[in-house]
Every structure is written in structure tokens, then in C-alpha cells.
Amino acid sequence: xxxxxxxxxxxxxxxxxxxxxxxxxxxxxxxxxxxxxxxxxxxxxxxxxxxxxxxxxxxxxxxxxxxxxxxxxxxxxxxxxxxxxxxxxxxxxxxxxxxxxxx
Amino acid sequence: xxxxxxxxxxxxxxxxxxxxxxxxxxxxxxxxxxxxxxxxxxxxxxxxxxxxxxxxxxxxxxxxxxxxxxxxxxxxxxxxxxxxxxxxxxxxxxxxxxxxxxxxxxxxxxxxxxxxxxxxxxxxxxxxxxxxxxxxxxxxxxxxxxxxxxxxxxxxxx
Numbered sequence: 001x002x003x004x005x006x007x008x009x010x011x012x013x014x015x016x017x018x019x020x021x022x023x024x025x026x027x028x029x030x031x032x033x034x035x036x037x038x039x040x041x042x043x044x045x046x047x048x049x050x051x052x053x054x055x056x057x058x059x060x061x062x063x064x065x066x067x068x069x070x071x072x073x074x075x076x077x078x079x080x081x082x083x084x085x086x087x088x089x090x091x092x093x094x095x096x097x098x099x100x101x102x103x
Numbered sequence: 104x105x106x107x108x109x110x111x112x113x114x115x116x117x118x119x120x121x122x123x124x125x126x127x128x129x130x131x132x133x134x135x136x137x138x139x140x141x142x143x144x145x146x147x148x149x150x151x152x153x154x155x156x157x158x159x160x161x162x163x164x165x166x167x168x169x170x171x172x173x174x175x176x177x178x179x180x181x182x183x184x185x186x187x188x189x190x191x192x193x194x195x196x197x198x199x200x201x202x203x204x205x206x207x208x209x210x211x212x213x214x215x216x217x218x219x220x221x222x223x224x225x226x227x228x229x230x231x232x233x234x235x236x237x238x239x240x241x242x243x244x245x246x247x248x249x250x251x252x253x254x255x256x257x258x259x260x261x
Contacts, residue, residue: 011158017226017227
């Protein structure tokens with residue numbers, strides 16, 4: 001599968017990057033291709049393109065502040081969207097796979 | 104810039120100290136960051152650490168970890184400190200708490216300069232590394248500053 005994600009947090013520092021790494025790690029471990037955009041103190045990095053979003057089997061949001069440029073995801077069907085918090089992903093990265101398997 | 108470029112010997116404490124409170128830990132580390140030339144003002148950096156604590160939690164209870172960081176104009180060069188506590192410390196941070204064994208402390212320049220972004224990149228790097236069990240294992244077992252630097256340099260996440 002191809003899984004994409006966006007992470008962001010209130011202060012934009014540690015949680016954003018920990019959550020991104022957690023998603024990448026758990027997806028790779030389970031044999032999936034993955035790309036995660038971070039929206040942190042350094043702005044948008046590893047930005048998801050329209051092509052990435054269209055190709056994705058699932059889109060993970062791990063955010064507790066509003067995601068920038070969210071219009072990009074308007075055409076993603078609800079069943080492909082997984083909404084989590086950075087805290088939940090960091091505390092237990094396997095939650096990402098559990099959510100996907102539950103769909 | 105790499106983590107090992109800014110991780111300074113006088114700011115790494117391995118099983119050397121325990122603290123009765125977060126404030127005591129911050130005081131001691133602010134003193135060390137100042138002495139090492141990372142900040143020109145111990146007081147300003149201490150204050151910046153405390154201000155950040157009010158903005159959102161820096162404790163990660165699942166990993167026995169805290170990552171306090173201070174952002175202020177008095178930070179003049181990037182610096183990272185690491186403490187492996189002799190005794191776990193009950194660390195409360197913006198409504199979350201946990202018993203902490205490992206503390207990564209970072210100093211980040213204020214304003215909006217290129218230097219600040221470099222400091223932030225180091226913080227992002229530490230945050231990402233912490234999600235790897237193998238890296239946490241290095242922190243748990245490393246015997247000295249020198250071996251810590253060597254082990255971090257050898258560590259790859261791929």
C-alpha cells in the first residue's frame with residue numbers, strides 16, 4: 001500500500017517530527033510505502049503533491065492544530081482518511097496499522 | 104549540522120545526578136549551557152525553558168523522556184544537553200506528567216534567522232531518533248560521553 005500523512009502540533013516542534021517518524025517507521029515495518037509531510041516550526045517539509053494524494057491508499061492526519069493547505073485533501077474519500085492526534089501516534093505507533101486494518 | 108556537533112561534553116550527565124524537581128534540573132542545566140557558551144544569560148535561558156513548559160507538554164511518559172527547550176535571543180550557538188538521571192524524576196509539563204529517566208535539552212536562537220532554523224533541525228532530528236528503540240537503547244546503556252557520540256554517529260535509521 002501507499003500511505004501518506006501530515007503531522008502538526010501546537011508548538012510545531014517535537015511532536016510533529018516524532019509523529020512523522022513513528023508513522024514512517026510503522027508503515028515501512030509493515031511493508032508499505034510511505035511519505036509524511038511535516039507542518040512544524042520550519043514550515044511545510046516533505047510536502048505531499050496532488051499525485052501523492054491521488055495515489056495514496058490511506059491518508060493519515062496526526063494533528064492538533066488545523067492542517068495548512070487542507071484543500072488538497074478535499075477529493076479524498078472519507079473511508080481513506082484516518083484522523084489521529086500526534087500524541088496517540090507517538091504513544092503507540094501501531095495505532096496507525098490498527099486503524100488501517102479496521103477499515 | 105549534526106546532533107553530535109552540538110552535543111557538548113559539559114552538558115551530558117550520565118547517572119551523575121538526580122534532581123528533586125524539574126526546576127532544579129533546569130537551573131543546573133541552564134548554568135551548564137551558560138558556562139559552555141551556548142547562552143549569554145543563564146537567567147534568560149532558564150526563563151525561556153519555563154515559558155515553553157507553559158505552552159505545551161514536553162514530556163513523553165511512554166518513553167521515560169522529556170525534551171525541554173528554550174528559545175531566546177540570548178542563545179548564541181546551538182547546544183544540546185542530555186541527562187540520564189540517577190533517579191527518575193516526576194516531570195509535570197502542561198497538564199501531562201511522567202516519571203522521566205532521560206532528558207534531552209535544547210537551546211534555540213530566537214528571532215527568525217537561518218541559525219534558528221538550524222537549531223530547530225537538530226531538535227527535529229532528536230525527536231525523530233527517539234522513536235527508534237535501538238536509539239533509546241544507546242541512551243540507556245552508553246557508558247561515557249565519548250562512547251555516546253560514537254554510538255550516535257554509527258546509528259542509522261535505515
